[in-house]
Amino acid sequence: MHYGESLDYLYGLQRFGIKLGLENIKNLLDALHHPEKAYAVIHVAGTNGKGSVSAALAEILRQAGYKTGLYTSPHLHSFTERIQVDRCPISEADVCALTKEIRASSGSVPATFFEFTTALALLYFARQKVDFVLLETGMGGRLDATNAVTPQLALITPISFDHIEHLGRDLAAIAGEKAGILKEKVPVVIGVQDDSALEVLLAQASQKNCPTWVAGVDYTVIPRGGRFTFAAQGICLENVKPALPGRHQMHNMGQALAGALALREQGVALPEEALRRGVENVRWPGRLEWWGGGDFLLLDGAHNAAGAEVLAEYLTSLRPAGVRWVFGMKAGRNPADLLSPLLPLVKEVYCAPPPVEEAVAVQDLCEAVARHEVPCSAWLSPAEALAAALAQRTPEEIVLVAGSLYLVAAAREHLQQQDEKGL
The missing domain is CATH 3.40.1190.10 (Mur-like, catalytic domain)
Known part of the structure; x- marks a missing residue:
């Protein structure tokens, strides 16, 4: 075998x-x-x-x-x-x-x-x-x-x-x-x-x-x-x-x-x-992980209300100029659990489906975000959403990837590939 x-x-x-x-x-x-x-x-x-x-x-x-x-x-x-x-x-x-x-x-x-x-x-x-x-x-x-x-x-x-x-x-x-x-x-x-x-x-x-x-x-x-x-x-x-x-x-x-x-x-x-x-x-990747030891790309596996609250507390302590959030969730999760604590800190949301069999539809995520009057866009993959967020980031802003550990994994794999290519 x-x-x-x-x-x-x-x-x-x-x-x-x-x-x-x-x-x-x-x-x-x-x-x-x-x-x-x-x-x-x-x-x-x-x-x-x-x-x-x-x-x-x-x-x-x-x-x-x-x-x-x-x-x-x-x-x-x-x-x-x-x-x-x-x-x-x-x-x-x-x-x-x-x-x-x-x-x-x-x-x-x-x-x-x-x-x-x-x-x-x-x-x-x-x-x-x-x-x-x-x-x-x-x-x-x-x-x-x-x-x-x-x-x-x-x-x-x-x-x-x-x-x-x-x-x-x-x-x-x-x-x-x-x-x-x-x-x-x-x-x-x-x-x-x-x-x-x-x-x-x-x-x-x-x-x-x-x-x-x-x-x-x-x-x-x-x-x-x-x-x-x-x-x-x-x-x-x-x-x-x-x-x-x-x-x-x-x-x-x-x-x-x-x-x-x-x-x-x-x-x-x-x-x-x-x-x-x-x-x-101790090492525990994907949980409040600053990619590459930097200070502008943060990966976190928060996927429920309690996780979103501690993530929001951490982001608040950093006082960033703004947060650009790459967001996706596994089916069965409630987007409101994450949106309520985090959106007050967020400048724009980039929605993408995590690579799981069933994910919350990107359109549903965008509609939920829109109710909070925060700009939002839909993307086919975490890699595309992350690329867009990084491209639009200004100095002193943070790009956040959160909503699902599977989403974080997809982002990490994309970033590792980029690193290997020297990009």
Whole structure:
């Protein structure tokens, strides 16, 4: 089986759609003799910041000398990015071999794409003999395929409205689903939360006798310009400069640091220098990413209301002369969630469809923007929209690409091609 054939098989499993429940993944792990028991798992749920927190804590562990696996979704450019060991993606050859092996072992288990991919990742990490795995939920928590594990630590990042058709239509209901990853007596680090979500999380943690680390109570993050101070239980890290920009990322980095301290309480050796180096060296492309290290082209995967709000806060702090926004969304998303926070900062919008099977129609996006009386144009591709925005940009203006991580990926691929051509 070649890599392309393996991907065809994996993506073909999407015909089973989204299936919430643990029966299939448990059957898969039974067939594979439970590879997830070969290492310590740190389970991460939430709405926004899951990937950043997971990547940061993985980097802290790596800086301390531990071999560390990282499982996240979706990817930017390659399926292999979803499964990494010490920042190195799984090889295409390993994807092929493990796909073939799991197909042979799983028999008639009707696994979905995410269930099969989760099993593949857990098996790969065991074969790589990792010490720790950062395991990010795909959606929700209670019935997410990743919830078949018993972790050493859980983290729940900020909860907001997303996937409401599956998780519930208020924050308390969504928090209840996210809290489903909590296991008896397993410590949990809870990031900044709305009061209604926090109440649910604390109640679930108490019911399961989970030691808790709560943002603003058990640990604090104090931003100062582009740096922050982190303080918790006898430790104070001052003047920390996170690799990822934005005030919200400081809170994400603080949650990762609190997770590291929770692990230290369990006997994991994590020197302070590793804590600092971890957040100062973490990489997470496509999230408030200044292309090429410059100061005028910003790529961000914001795709829901909470993400748009933190993006708007960051842009406001920069006080640009104007923002030219390349905008596109995957079908099922509500354009208003992004338009309301961002359009007051925007001079012109360039709408283009992200490269997904179903996207919000560009005409619908333009009509939604027009209701706010902001100039808008329609383009056939992200590359054309980006070229137009860059061509019309004046000094001191920012070009922003946001609305979908798939849109960001398309823009990055176009920019990489331009760089390779020397343009």
